[in-house]
Amino acid sequence: MAYYRSRSGIGVAGLIYILIGIFVAWDRGYLNADLLRRIASALAAIFLWFLVLLGADLHITA
Template sequence: MRRGGGISIIGVIYLLIGVAVAGFRGYLVDWTVIGNVIEGILAVLVWPVVLLGVDLHGLIP
């Protein structure tokens, strides 16, 4: 029997790691500017790229 929709435990772990990485790299600060909000969300979603050294700061004007 298959469970309904929702997010898997792997998805939750991925997002938690993303939040931690984004926080440590300084992407989760100053949420008053829309560009910073977009950078923060993007950093959480693509955290492996951030760990490889790609700088997302200034990506969104």
């Protein structure tokens, strides 16, 4: 009896699709450096919330 394992995650084609989408969004002005800094700051605050409670400033500046 054969057992099949399902793969989780995205494949190479999915990764290429996402990368092309990011490039097109950047090229058309939907993404910019300020937006990426704000997203990075928000992610840092989410994952390092305990530092925020201790008073750390996690805003990423240029």
